[in-house]
Amino acid sequence: MRTESDFIDLYEDHYSDLAGQVSAYLGDASEAQDMVQEAFLRAWQRWDRIGVYDQPLAWVRRVAWNLATNRHRRNQVARRFLLKQRDPEGVPAVNPDHIALHEALQKVGARQRKAIVMHYMGDMSVADIAEVCGVRAGTVKSWLHRGRKELAGLLGDDPRPPADKTPTRQRTFEGGNHS
Known part of the structure; x- marks a missing residue:
């Protein structure tokens, strides 16, 4: 059986290459990284069995590609569904x-x-x-x-009338002394 150190080496040696391949397939680097990380996580959870394989990387690669293929299929189904949909009625257009x-x-x-x-x-x-x-x-x-x-x-919908910018005149009263 291989050790934890062997798993770490496998991950460090092959993660980037495998993520690059899956990214090219999916067209989304972030999603590809998720798929490959999930594949390595599953390998780690079963490392007592996977670690004794002659080529544990083959198992990780197969899982990563299966995950990516399933995601790609789901995305295609979703795209086809969305293309068939009409715009919902009652939703106002952006104006x-x-x-x-x-x-x-x-x-x-x-x-x-x-x-x-x-x-x-x-x-x-x-x-x-x-x-x-x-x-x-x-x-x-x-x-x-x-x-x-x-x-x-x-x-520009301020309900108050705009302030008059003209200087106010002093009122003068006729008659009387207003000091």
Whole structure:
């Protein structure tokens, strides 16, 4: 039987090459690394049996390729399924207002953005948001107020009339002494 050191040597000597091969097959390096790591993990879990094989790498390679092939098949089935699907009805198309809102939300502070999204898009109550965030309801109300105010300014929908930038004139009253 081979030792733990033999397994480590096998892994270090062959992981990169095998991950490269599976990556070329799948077209996704990250997914390939997951497959090869899973194959080595399975070999380690059975090392008492796999370690006595003449070529334990052949077993690891076979498992990695089987995992990759299964993943590739599932991805193909999913792609075919998605291609057959029609756009869901009732989902509004993206329009300039959606894009402007998304961009404005990215400029709002994280707490305010989270509260606004949870409340208006997630349809959560102030109490529910407070519970999820671990804060008081008053804090959530404050976040919502500040977030709405900031969004209104970013979107140009501020309900308050813009401040008049012209200098104010002093009122003069006719008659009487107004010192």
